[in-house]
Amino acid sequence: MLLPRFALLFASLGLSSLACASPTQYPLTVENCGVPLTFQHAPTRAVTIGQAGTEMLFALGLGDKLVGTSLWFNAPLERDKAQNARIERLADNEPSFEAVIGKRPELVAVQLEWMVGPQGAVGTREQFHELNIPTYLMPSDCEGKDNLVGADGTRLQPFLIDTLYKSVSQLARIFDVEDRGEQLNASLKARLAKVSAPATNATRQQTSALFWFSSADLQADPYVAGRKGIPDFMLNTLGVSNVVQSDEEWPTVGWETIARANPTFLVIARMDRRRFPADDVDKKLALLRSDPVTQHMDAVKHNRIVILDADAMQASLRMFDGLETLAAAIDSGAPAQ
Numbered sequence: 001m002l003l004p005r006f007a008l009l010f011a012s013l014g015l016s017s018l019a020c021a022s023p024t025q026y027p028l029t030v031e032n033c034g035v036p037l038t039f040q041h042a043p044t045r046a047v048t049i050g051q052a053g054t055e056m057l058f059a060l061g062l063g064d065k066l067v068g069t070s071l072w073f074n075a076p077l078e079r080d081k082a083q084n085a086r087i088e089r090l091a092d093n094e095p096s097f098e099a100v101i102g103k104r105p106e107l108v109a110v111q112l113e114w115m116v117g118p119q120g121a122v123g124t125r126e127q128f129h130e131l132n133i134p135t136y137l138m139p140s141d142c143e144g145k146d147n148l149v150g151a152d153g154t155r156l157q158p159f160l161i162d163t164l165y166k167s168v169s170q171l172a173r174i175f176d177v178e179d180r181g182e183q184l185n186a187s188l189k190a191r192l193a194k195v196s197a198p199a200t201n202a203t204r205q206q207t208s209a210l211f212w213f214s215s216a217d218l219q220a221d222p223y224v225a226g227r228k229g230i231p232d233f234m235l236n237t238l239g240v241s242n243v244v245q246s247d248e249e250w251p252t253v254g255w256e257t258i259a260r261a262n263p264t265f266l267v268i269a270r271m272d273r274r275r276f277p278a279d280d281v282d283k284k285l286a287l288l289r290s291d292p293v294t295q296h297m298d299a300v301k302h303n304r305i306v307i308l309d310a311d312a313m314q315a316s317l318r319m320f321d322g323l324e325t326l327a328a329a330i331d332s333g334a335p336a337q
Contacts, residue, residue, distance in 0.1 A: 021178035021179040021181075021182055022178070023176060023178075024042065024173055024174070024175075024176040024178065026039060026040055026041050026042075027039065027040050028173065028174065030136075030170055030173070030174060032136055032137060032139070032170070033113075033137045033139060033142035033143070034142075035125060035129075035135075035137075037134040037135075037136065037174075038134075039106075039107075039134065039174055042174065042175050042176040043065060043105075043106035043107040043174065043175065044065060044106060045065065045067045045103065045104060045105050045106050045107075046062075046065050046066050046067065046105055046106065046107040046108070046109060047066070047067060047068040047069070047070075047090070047100050047103050047105040047107075047108050047109070048066065048068070048069045048070065048071075048108075048109045048110075048111075049070050049071050049094070049095065049100070049108060049109070049110045049111065049112075049115045049116060049122060050070075050071045050109070050110060050111020050112055050115065050138070051069075051071060051072050051073055051074065051111065051311050051316065052111045052138060052167075052311060052314055052315060052316035052317070052318075053109035053110065053111050053136075053138060053167075053171075054066070054069045054072075054084075054109075055077070055080065055311075055316060055317050055318065056109075056167060056168055056171060056316075056317060057109070057171065057175075058080045058083050058084070059184055059317055060168070060171065060172055060175065060177055060180045060181060060184060061177065061180060062171075062175055062177065063080075063083030063084070063086070063087065064083075064086075065175065066083075066087045067087065067088065067103045067104075067105065068087065068088050068089075068090045068095075068099070068100065068103040068105070069084070069087055069088075069089055069090065070089065070090045070091040070092070070093070070094065070095040070099075070100075071091070071092075071093055071094060071095075071111065071112075071115065072089070072092055072272065072273065073269075073271045073272065073273050073309070073310035073311045073314075074270070074271055074272055074309045074310055074311050074318070075272050077318075088103075090103070092272075092273055093273060093275060094115055094121045094122050095122060096122070097122055097123040097127065100122065100123075100128075101128070101131060101133065105133055106133070106134070107133075107134050107135075107136060107174065108128060108133060108134070108135045108136070109136045109138075109171065110135055110136065110137045110138065111138050111141065111314070111315075111316075112138075112141050113137055113141050113142055113147040113153070114147055114152070114153070116128065116135050116137065117137070117147060118147075118148065119148070125137070136170070136171070136174070138163075138167050138315060139163040139166045139167055139170075140159065140163040140164050140167065140230070140315030141153070141315070143160070143163050144156050144157035144158070144159070144160065145249070149248075150248040150249065150251065151223075151248075151250065152223075152248065152249040152250040153248070153249045154226075154247050154248050154249065155226065155228030155229055155247050155248075155249060156247075157228065158228040158232065158233065158236075159228060159229055159230050159232070159233045159315070161192065161233065163315065164188075164315045164316075164319070165185045165188070165189070167315075168181050168184050168185050168188075169181045169182070169185060172184075188317070188320055191320045191323075191324070192237065192320065192323070195237065195238070195320075195323050195324055195327045196237050196238070197237070197238050197239030197240075197327075198239075201239050203330075203331070204238055204239035204240050204330060204331075205239055206264075207239075207240045207241070207264045207265065207330055208240065208241045208242070208243050208261070208263045208264050208265070209235055209240050209241070209242065209243070209263050209264060209265040209266070209267055209330075210224055210225075210242070210243050210244065210258060210261070210263040210265075210266055210267065210299075211224055211225035211231040211242075211267045211268075211269075211313060212224055212266060212267070212268045212269065212284065213225070213250055213269045213310065213313060214269060214271075214275070214276050214278045214279050214310075215252075215276060215277075215278035216276055216278075217276070217277065217278075218277050218278050218283060218287055220252070221252040221253055221254045221255070222252065222253065222255070222258075222278070223250040223251070223252055224244050224250065224251065224252070224253050224258070225242065225244060225249075225250065225313065226244055226245075226246045226247055226248045226249055226250065226251050227242050227244055227245050227246060227247065228247050229249045229250070230313060230314055230315050230319060231267070231313050234313075234319065234322065234323055234326065237323060238323070238326060238327055238330060240264075240265075240330060243258065243261035243262075243263045255291065255293045255294050256293055258294075258297075259293050259294065259296070259297050262297060262298055262299075263297075263299055264298070264299060264304060265299055265304045265305070265306055265329070265330060266288065266297075266299045266300070266304065266305045266306070267305075267306045267307075267308060267313075267326065268281060268284050268285070268288075268305060268306070268307055268308075269281070269284075269307075269308060269309070269310040269313055270307050270308065270309055270310065271309070271310035271311075273310075281307060285305070288300050288305070304329075304333070306325065306326055306329045306330075308322045308325060308326065309321070309322065312325075
């Protein structure tokens, strides 16, 4: 069944009267990032490599189909804790190939191509497919993007929100819950429409921002959001400009360059993973307020710092929470956490 939060939203939007989608007809073939995937029946055992796919399946009421999860940036949301508690976490970051196939999955849902792809940290798609295990890669990380250029890939065209809706609808179709997918996408589109900036919003048009995800070392140049990725989409939706012009997904940019751009707001990632020291949001804040360059930036001096979950900066359901938090902070001129 659908999760309470989404069910309530569907009712409030009058979506409960949506016609039921037709049952999925098997065998089903889905084109996914240039690879055809064929399913003889709805998967009964799935593994996720990436929090975004995990939480999509939770929102579709498919937690009982999950037998393993991995690559978590943030702790599970309160609404997901009961479902999550029943599922083995194979790794906080990337799992081993052996750990994934050991769960005998009928589907592996992958958030990022650098996990499962030509140079996958877990393995290649071919390795999984040779074992008759379909790998579903989130379209948001492959369409209009080259993941072999730059540390986290380079956008060949701006991120399209339709790729996120596509993930929801395709996963719903694969698991034979298309009506749930339609309802979930309808609720997400309604939230996006509500938060989008009108073209006449002069305050937002005069506002700029920088997204700081993490840093390999606190003294190193930070990983910040490029101009065609998900955070840039968020800023464009709100009518706010991104001070970074690189097409890389998360390029490194020096603080001196950032300080010269002097963004109105700094948006920094909060995460539970600890791959780098700067994954710790408190260490990020301490650096901003003590570094001789960053402490003089207007956003730091006036505490125009917005803290978002790391997964809210990715193509995920949390992105909509992030948009709402960021919009409220920008419109009020106040920090948000």
